[in-house]
Every structure is written in structure tokens, then in C-alpha cells.
Amino acid sequence: MLLKNNKLVEKSSHGTLKVPWLTLCLAVMFICIYALGENIFNLLVFDRAAIANGDFWRFFTGHMVHYNFDHLLWDLIAFVILGSVIELNHPQQLMLSLLISSIGVSFWLYYFEPIILTYCGLSGALNGLLVIASMMLWNKTESCIYLFVMLSTIGKICYEFTTNQTVFVSMSAHPMPSSHLVGFISGLICFFLLRKKVNMIE
């Protein structure tokens, strides 16, 4: 019922329901990772020193862990929306988009934000997914609403840069507007890299 209310299911051209299984599975995985607690967090978080000692998986897994429930909640809602859009339009692109956006953000943090020792959270990568989802839908429908979403997101990132804070989030860790911007740019790069393939599929 919840899925229906949130329009996270879609009727196929043959009238059958399409469910974004991969998105939902990943969402459940993020919840499980959060529920498993501190040890798993420490094993997966983006940790500069640990990466220098060979823990390269943290480049990707750092985006899967969250500081607290609020941090997880909003990231998760956004992920389900964006992931569903991408998955239901181009199922094979979701993991690739997530991977490229996540690693793009981590790469930036590692090489260009040396003061950041640790980082966690999905939002940087989500900004990448947002670009991909919006561009996909705009390509498909030419509806200006998707450009408006992207422009709003750019506006929000500008706000975050100006005020050095997110709009409503309050947590002990420092929200990083730069990760949102880099995620956004990663999404753009990712989209144009995948565009040819997307068009072929269409």
C-alpha cells in the first residue's frame, strides 16, 4: 500500500506492476548497516588514514553509513525517490550511477579536502543521482519541471555554500556543501558518459 501511495510502482505497458527492487534492496541494506552499529560503521566509513593504509573500499562504502537516524532518514527517502526513477527507466544504470557518483565525491574529498579525516552519508552521491534522474526524465519528456528541479538543487547548494549549513539538518558532524557540488558534477559527467548507451537503449 505504501508503495502504491508513493507511486513507487509503475504499471508496465502490459498493465503489470513494476517494482524498483534494486532500489528497495539497497535501501534495506542501508538500514541494516545502520542497525549493525558502531563496528560496522568504523569498518565502512570514509577514513583518510585507513584509506592510506589500504582500505580502498571505504571510497565507496563511506557513503553507505550514517551518523544518526535523522541523517539516514532523509538520505534514504531521497535515495528511494531517485533510485526508483533511475531504476524504472534504465535499470542497468542505477548501480553504475551510484558507483561513479560515490567515488567521484570520495576522490574529491581525499585529494582536495585534506582537512576532512572522515566522511559518511549518501547525500553527495544523491546529488549525482538527482542529475542523472532529472536528465533522463527531461530527455524523455522535455518537461521543464525537471530542469526546475536541477536549478533548485543548484540554488540549494549555493545556499549551503553561503551559509555553510544545510537548511534543516542538525547533527554533530559537519555537513559538507562541497560534497553536494562534487556529487552534482559527478552526476553530470556520469550522465554524459552514459548518454550514448541510454539513447541506444531507448
Next chain:
Amino acid sequence: MKTKRKASIRSIVVFMCFALVAISSPVYAAGLLTPKDSGLPVLDIKDHNVKVVIEDGYAITTVDQSFFNPHGKDLEAVYSFPVPDKAAVSEFTMWIDGKPINGEVLEKKKAREVYEDQKSKNKNTGITEKNEYKTFEISVYPVKVGQETKIRLSYIQPAQVDTSVGRYVYQLEEGGVDEEALAFWTTNEKVTGTFSFDLVVRSGYPVASIRLPNHPSAEIIQQGDKWLVHLDNTLNSVQSNKDQDAALTINNQQDLDAAVQPVAQIDTAFRLNTDIVVYYKHAENLPGSVGLVAYKEEAGKRGTFMMTVTPGMDLQPLAGGRDWVFILDISGSMQGKYATLAEGVSRALNQLNPNDRFRIVLFNSRESELTNGFVNATPANIDQYVKAVTAVQPNESTNLYAGLQLGLKRLDSDRTSSLILVTDGVANVGETQQRKFIELLKQYDVRLFTFIMGNSANEPLLTALTRVSNGFAINVSNSDDIIGKILLAQSKVNFQALHGAKVQISGIKTVDINPKDIGSVYRGQQLIVFGHYFGSGRANITLSGKIAGQEKAYTTEFDFPDVALENPEIERLWAYATIETLMQDMEDFGEDPDMKNSITDLGVEYGLVTDYTSMVVVEDDVFQELGIDRRNMTRIKKEYAAREVRAVSTPRSTRVDSASPMFNNNRPTFAGGAGALDPMSVLIFSPLLWGLKPRSKKSNKRVA
């Protein structure tokens, strides 16, 4: 074992901090001293009210307290408290016949003679003396029958900001390292009347939050640019142990209710045996910067400055396997703490990198090694040595030199070695001369990281050792946030540092610079430089040193003011820093009469209590009678006037390199970053849900 791939240093730091947790509930405290078995009655500490102002890079602590005599004869009060870190005691005031009389600084022996003379004449008098690095002691006479005697003590310290987190400690726990004193005195640490602690942070750099890790119920208020912290015991029962800290504030309604119940005949006294630690965290993304606070009365006169360099350097993480030598103090003072220490060792060793090796050296009156040379951090070895550490029984005295000597043996020159020294005591057996320790360390290319546990430890010696080996020392109170200390140490040992750091000032004449030898600047550390200057105008500043063997230089330029009247306390801070340097030199090279005279002269001129000077209060006419110059009183008036002006003005930034930044990077921070979304983001994203509706023919048109 993937988990073992974590940086090994982190595990060592975890162990250190476990050691800190292990410190048992404090037995000793600040308080009134009475000789054991003397038969003398014990006086009361009636009120103890603390006010702290942190602004312009330094903290001013003012303690007002009163002693009450409930007994049948006049008595002498002797109050002792641990020496706060880099604290220049600048004011000792005693109320005589309702009138405050400021103390004056004299040579230590002379001050004591004056005090004893006045006491023998049954006249009002008081004295504040320094007992080496251990304690300050205030003696007041007489506390008359059925009456109160009120005193005020004030001290100034440079504010410590590390990795963008400022830390202020109101030290109350006595470290328990002076065995003779402990055998001689009993301590009354109970405050029978009011206790209050009020702290104000007025920072030019934005403060994001304030935290009292051991006093979570403290009242914290932000008023514009100011942050206020308040604790008191006015209305409720307060036990000073950690479990009952919630009762410290009047805001705790439950405690308030409990306190007003007539049946609650409980001990309402606050006990001065728990440090109050306050962290204030600066906002993120502040730039590396240079701050300048100066004091210069007239254009033609000599000025004094305090330059605070907060680096924003590009320091990369270190990688690769290393050798670690744990040197653990197992002297008698560690009794009751050792079981938890062993648990800490266990956890630390279990997190070592498989490429690392370790040795474990123990010392009390004698030194011994648990390991037979370096052993690889394999699960079997770790298990074996954890058991061995657990079986140790701490006892006897502290032969630190022997422990260090053994730790330095059998180092492998092909690998990077570091020593981790954990001690809460002093070197009291075997070689105790600082010079010998330094000579020993200079023979080895090794870094020594020292964790100084508790108050009253031999900090001069331990910091000198870390200085000579280009390591660092971290002070830890029982009230500190252990996780914070782990992060602090971790962010230093895991990253490159600026070694052989030097500060050069050109373009303006500067003299009497302190510190002369900076050593290494680790990630997050601030560099505070004091000195005198002549004239005014543009100066060029260069901070240079080596990072990973490569020469680095950071430069800026800014103006030194012609006249600056807002911070007269800077003069005392400069004097105290100079005295500390002289004391270090004497510890390194032996006592020297000229240096001793210099310290005495500085103490007297700037009104500072030192190892060679004390502050004495006598009645007004006695100052005149004895020909004691009232220069400290004059200085105090000047400082109070400046404080009143500052109190009503907006906190200002002391940054002077804005036009020509010394650093391109931001200053390091503790906090990890986080990608955080909020409801607004989700709202912005929500139109994409429209894209989930079933495809229409129109929607397929373009693609086709």
C-alpha cells in the same frame, strides 16, 4: 582480518585513553590542608565561586572563596590546588576589615618571612606560594572565631585551541604524586556554602558549540557572539563523582524538588575533587590564520605581543608498518587502575596492523620488559602479551629513566620507531635529572609521545622529553572526553607534521621571543609566540620547517600597532612564557644564579607567583612600613579597567593576515564531514516522482 588494517597508531591511542579511563575515582583534591595528627581543628570552605573569561586568545580565571572558622580559637587556613597549565597567578587579594587588599610579589623567602612576621604579631596576612610544578598553596591568617575570611585568586593562561577545539580546565583534582605531602596533610575539599562556575567565551572566530563532557547538565547559553556556561550547587545536593553530576545545576527540576524536601538531610556540600573541563568548538571551514594581540602604552615605548599561528598546512596521512614501544608506569600510584589498563592494552594490541611490531616495557623502581625484543602483531603474540600485562601487579616507586632507557634499547634502525610513554607520576627513583633524560633521548632517532595523566605530574620533564624528540605531550584530565582525546592523538600521529619549525619576523625590531625552540608542529596544533617589539608598522612573518623532508615556508605580512591598550595582560603572559623558558633551561643545564635572579626579577616586576617568588598580602600600612612597592596593585587596576572596556565591546577577531593569508588551506578540524540532506532537499527532489507514472505515448515521442 580486515579490521586489523586500521592504522595501528589509532589502537595505541585507544590504549592510552583506556589508561585514562582507568584512573580511579579521585582521592585527592583541592582544599584546605590540615596536618595529620596535629589535633588542629578543620576550617570550612564556605563559598567557592569561579569566573572565567576566554577572549583574545587567553583565559582569565578568578576564584572568590571564603573560609569560615566554627571553632573556639583563631586559626590559619592553608588552601592547596593543582598548578593549572601555563597559569600565571597574577592576583591574590584578601579582604581585611571589609576592604580588599591586593597582594604584592616578593622573593619567595622574603615573602614567607613577611608572612610569618605578621602572623606572629597576630596581624592579618596571606601568602600564595608555588610548590614546584605540583600545587599552589594559599595561607591566610587569621580566620577569626565565628568569622569568614574572603580571598580572591586570579590567574591568566593562553587559551589552548587544538584541531579547532578549545579546551579549558578548571583543575581541582590533586594528582597524588607528592607522597610526602600526602603523608603529612589531610584535605578538606567540601564547600559548605555556595559553589558556582561561570565561564564566558568571547571569541572573534565563531564558536559552533560548547561541551562539558563530565558535567552534561551545565547550563550553556549563546548570547550573540558570547557563550556562557554556568554550574552551581545552590539548591541541590552535589556529589562530585561522575554519577551525580546531573545534580550540579539548578535547572534540574528533580534535584530541586529533592533538595526542598525536609527529609532530604543529605550532604549538600560540593567537593572540589573533580576537574571541570570545557570544550568550545570553533566553526568548520575556518581558514588557517595568524592572530596578533599587542599591548603598547605609548608610541615611543616598547610593546608586547602574542602572535597565534593556527596553521592550515597540507599534511598527508602516513602509511606503512611501524615499531611501537609501550612504556608503562606500574608504580604504586597506578594501583587500582591496572586491571583496566590491561584491558586497554588488550584492545589496542588487537587493532595493530599486521605489519607493525611492538614491545612492552614496564617500570616502577626497576625496569623490565615483557616482550623479548620486537614481536609481530600476530593474534597469537597479542594474546600472549595481553595475558602477561594483565598479570602484572603495580607497586613501588617510579624509576622513569630506567624505563625509558630500556624502551630505547634494541630499536631497529631500518624501521620507524615511536615510543608511547604513559605515566601519572614523577621520576623519584634512580636518575632524576632532566639533563640526563635529554642526553639519553638525543642518542636515538625516535619520537616520544607522552600522555600525562592527571594533575600535578612532572609536566616540565615530560614536555621537555617530547620536545627534544619532536613528539608531543597530551594532558588528560579524568573529566576529559576520552573519545575526543583518541581523535586528538590519532589526528596527530597519523599525519605528517612540520618539523624543525621556525618563526622569523622581519621589518620590525622584535626581541625576547618565546619560545626560542619551537620543535615540531603537529596537525591541529597552534603555535603561540610571545615577544617585545619596538616601533610600529609592517612586519613580514615566515613560518618554516620540513614536511616529509621537504622544506616548506609560509609567509604573511601585517602591521604591528603603534599604540594598543586593550590587553595589558599580555605583558604578564610574555613574562610567564619567558620564566618557563628559563626554568626549562635550568632543568636542562642545572641551576644558574643569573637565571634564578632573572626569574625573580620578572616575577616581581610583572607580579607573578613562580618557583622563586610569592605573593604576600599584609595590611595597607604594613606595605608602607616595609617599603613594599604597590606595583602589582597598579597593574591590577590597569587590567581591571581594560577588562571593563572589553566586557561592553563586541568580541573582535585578532586575525591580522586576512589581506595576505599565510595559509591556503583551512585549519584542521575534529569533525568528520557528512553528506546530509534535509526535508527541503527531499521537497526539491519530489517532482521527480512524476517521472514514475506510466509512460504515455507523448513521453515516448522524443526518444523515438
